[in-house]
Amino acid sequence: MITIEHIKKKLIEKGIKPTYPRVRIYQVLSDNGGHLTADFIFKEIRKDIPTASRTTVYNTLSSFVEVGLVDEILITGTEARYEIKRRNHHHFLCKKCGGIFDIDIKCPLAQGEYSRVRGHLIQEIHGYFKGICKDCLKKAELEREEHEKDDREVSE
Amino acid sequence: MITIEHIKKKLIEKGIKPTYPRVRIYQVLSDNGGHLTADFIFKEIRKDIPTASRTTVYNTLSSFVEVGLVDEILITGTEARYEIKRRNHHHFLCKKCGGIFDIDIKCPLAQGEYSRVRGHLIQEIHGYFKGICKDCLKKAELEREEHEKDDREVSE
DNA sequence: TTTAATTTTGTAATGATTACAATTGAGCAT
DNA sequence: ATGCTCAATTGTAATCATTACAAAATTAAA
Ligand SMILES: [Mn+2]
Ligand SMILES: [Mn+2]
Ligand SMILES: [Zn+2]
Ligand SMILES: [Zn+2]
Numbered sequence: 001m002i003t004i005e006h007i008k009k010k011l012i013e014k015g016i017k018p019t020y021p022r023v024r025i026y027q028v029l030s031d032n033g034g035h036l037t038a039d040f041i042f043k044e045i046r047k048d049i050p051t052a053s054r055t056t057v058y059n060t061l062s063s064f065v066e067v068g069l070v071d072e073i074l075i076t077g078t079e080a081r082y083e084i085k086r087r088n089h090h091h092f093l094c095k096k097c098g099g100i101f102d103i104d105i106k107c108p109l110a111q112g113e114y115s116r117v118r119g120h121l122i123q124e125i126h127g128y129f130k131g132i133c134k135d136c137l138k139k140a141e142l143e144r145e146e147h148e149k150d151d152r153e154v155s156e
Numbered sequence: 157m158i159t160i161e162h163i164k165k166k167l168i169e170k171g172i173k174p175t176y177p178r179v180r181i182y183q184v185l186s187d188n189g190g191h192l193t194a195d196f197i198f199k200e201i202r203k204d205i206p207t208a209s210r211t212t213v214y215n216t217l218s219s220f221v222e223v224g225l226v227d228e229i230l231i232t233g234t235e236a237r238y239e240i241k242r243r244n245h246h247h248f249l250c251k252k253c254g255g256i257f258d259i260d261i262k263c264p265l266a267q268g269e270y271s272r273v274r275g276h277l278i279q280e281i282h283g284y285f286k287g288i289c290k291d292c293l294k295k296a297e298l299e300r301e302e303h304e305k306d307d308r309e310v311s312e
Numbered sequence: 313t314t315t316a317a318t319t320t321t322g323t324a325a326t327g328a329t330t331a332c333a334a335t336t337g338a339g340c341a342t
Numbered sequence: 343a344t345g346c347t348c349a350a351t352t353g354t355a356a357t358c359a360t361t362a363c364a365a366a367a368t369t370a371a372a
Contacts, residue, residue, distance in 0.1 A: 053352045119290035127283045134275035209321045
């Protein structure tokens with residue numbers, strides 16, 4: 001639970017005027033875990049600011065990303081996800097339920113910031129996995145067992 | 157330069173009927189290096205098949221990805237890129253020129269296929285960097301030198 | 313050749329994001 | 343307080359990649 005004052009300070013530090021919509025957008029990002037869509041944030045701040053526009057959400061997120069307050073994550077192919085910048089980490093996208101999970105693994109990729117590869121200047125490092133998440137695996141397992149039971153009953 | 161026959165064999169192996177548009181799409185992927193957009197492929201096969209439709213390109217790419225012949229790369233946030241599947245490798249996206257480069261680094265990520273992380277079943281591994289590519293760095297450097305010269309001349 | 317199944321095509325719809333002009337609001341000078 | 347200027351916000355329209363879907367064409371089977 002970050003305080004409004006703390007948020008304001010963070011924005012000012014980065015040269016962003018802490019208007020109410022901007023502070024609220026940061027607060028939504030802070031209070032709802034990571035990997036939020038612009039649409040989720042929009043609906044959330046609409047509760048407080050019924051006149052808020054999608055454009056403001058997009059503009060604000062862009063400037064947050066630009067100054068390095070927020071990371072933009074492109075995994076799903078349909079919509080960008082946003083989360084407050086923290087130590088570099090990877091992600092896992094479940095192809096079944098669409099869930100995105102943080103994966104904290106030690107990886108040479110995520111070591112020194114702003115290094116080089118093959119002469120190219122690195123500014124961002126992204127790593128992610130796709131597959132079936134733990135929960136969906138368990139669910140599938142249970143369903144399989146159900147089917148087996150059904151089959152047994154039918155063949156009786 | 158892969159032969160048509162070789163392409164046909166590859167498609168059949170994966171259960172895909174090697175129609176002419178499909179073979180051509182695979183050939184375009186094969187002949188033009190990696191990271192192609194659907195639009196590029198569309199325009200390319202239009203040269204041979206003036207009636208070809210975008211839908212066919214999208215459908216074909218989807219089935220290629222589905223059977224594991226092709227990888228879909230989501231880096232730019234605007235359009236998917238496609239390349240024939242090969243040994244797992246990372247990518248570098250230049251924020252200046254938009255170029256995408258292969259980065260072959262040994263990374264624990266890209267080791268065993270179909271492993272697990274935190275109980276989640278891994279089916280795909282993606283890693284990429286964003287920054288300024290070698291060429292764009294050099295170009296910027298040259299421009300900087302030009303400006304310095306200008307400044308000197310002005311102050312003379 | 314007739315028929316059925318598959319593939320391709322063309323066009324319309326979708327949906328996230330961006331462009332942009334009009335409106336609002338904050339801060340400052342009168 | 344009033345008006346002024348600049349920045350922020352809003353609302354709406356445009357963009358653009360991708361998908362949906364039905365009609366037309368092609369292929370394979372009978
Ligand atoms: Mn995260
Ligand atoms: Mn590649
Ligand atoms: Zn899942
Ligand atoms: Zn470049």
